[in-house]
Amino acid sequence: MRLVQSIDRRLKYRIVAAGIVSLLAWLSLQATSPRSPDSWSDEMREASRRMERAIAAVARHHETAGTPIDEALDPNRTGLIGPEYSPLFTTLGQLEAKRTTTNPDMAGLVVHLLRRAGVSAGDTIAVGVSASFPALLIATLTAAEAMGVHPLAILSLGASAYGATRPELNLLDIHALLLSEGVVGTAPVAVSLGGAGDVGADFDPAFRERLLQQIEMSDVPLIYEPDLRANVARRMAIYLGGPEGRVAAFVNIGGADANLGTSPLVLRAEPGLNTELALPPPAQRGVLFEMAARRVPVIHLLNIRGLALRYGLPWDPMPLPEPGTSRLRDDAGARGLRFWLITAAYFASLGLIAVVAGGRHA
Template identity: 50%
Template structure:
């Protein structure tokens, strides 16, 4: 009986190894999609650069050292807060589009699914990355964007977040749906920007033809956004939420947000509804959340270079060697394995005890 249990344990271990290997290894098709997304982001960045040049907007080479066109101004009327220039430059790396593909696969998103995107104007390059990833994966990107931005983001009134997405729409390489706009900034009402800057945003949003969210109450603001996402996604619902930057309505006001790691997020608890941003509201529904903030942490976790000069050639680097299985699937398989191991151990001990009693 004991020898049988040992053989069974060996076979079980071999089976578990093979299943886990298949479950966590990134299929070749995923790596290819990651490379394609990075290539597409390179092309879309060139399109943005061309849009800026056509509008007569020079690229400030001292700040935008890689001449991407995705770095804004240090200050402007629509600037909301301080920003880290190195972090903004880091996100212009086309491999961030590859990273979003990797994370969407980890979240279980499949072709034809709807993905909600909450985009702060503070990280325009991450908006480009997310839209490129969605395009390559064949998923619907449902976007709500804010027009205010921190330093070095999409804070140039002549080429803000809405100008950026319109440029991307005209390029012909991306398909996405902009559902609504907001001011952004403190309270999602622009309390931290100049009065003139807020007026400029309100005027632009009013002439855009898009719904404009002006709701200072956090819980109501979040519910408005959820309703827009739900309506656009239809019966199949939202399959993942991608948060870009530190928007008030997306993060909420609870200190729990500070515990959230960048990347595919995991949650220990959910704040009360009155302090809960879209991130936590989606998590409460069981929707996977991809949290694109704390750029240094993202780089460390997913092996991307910090403030590279020049930008890496798309499709190369340690990111493409990461394993891509679902963490939930890994835990489920591990739980089943250890349950069976304990069962075999009990069976072996019990069998040995029975035989001793018979001797």
């Protein structure tokens, strides 16, 4: 009996020891997990500096044109925060989210996400952007420039509140300004009106006609197709029909119907990088899902609060950080490693217990 009790005590000690080992392994993994800032590569820093120059160019334009910046809305004086309502208005928007996207380090984050998606210099990426987040267009284009990546950008001019809602400086104007300033070097491959049906059906008719005239004078091809399937097919043909033949990633900016589609499954797309998405029926798919169906990585730049939380971006910073100083993080790549290390420690502990138990029965 005493021998059995002695073995039982030793077994209990081993179980406790195994539990302590597992706990220590978990604590050490938590301590070394990448909640600390990810290192900034030279490309990320260069992208952030380019975005800072782009923002400065937009701000100078406002000064030259005599269009005042409302510091109550745009205290960092970026020139990228428009009025709440305008003829370009489509839906409500969150002011703090719009200001968060004007952080130049957003471009550094886009470089990181493109690298995580497997994009390399010389690759082509597809970009679908609504005018709700002009700063995210700048972040994506400057990231592409820093990486030596070719962006195929399709713009939509309708904007939610506080986006590119200035009629005198809409998203097409902003892109043209950046081209003329030499901040970016690639013109859009197409543009749509956005708004209802992606044809501006909810815009004032006279204003819609002005936009159509502007697009015609810009020589940027117009997408004017109210049917979702036909609209998406046109966009996919533009993205995939060039000499490149394939795209390495799709960047969605904002909530244009042609990019998101009509399925509630889009709500499952995480802000940031998505490599696998549940697919809705073809009739409900926007470009995002059509790309996912082709196994193209999707970088989803919407739900800015979630994006900031996931990657460590400061929320509504004032003043804006110096380029390359935000404490970015990305747990996604390490979550799997951490899981397997914890699992290995756990099963090692179980193995130890089994050995001791086997010794007792022997």
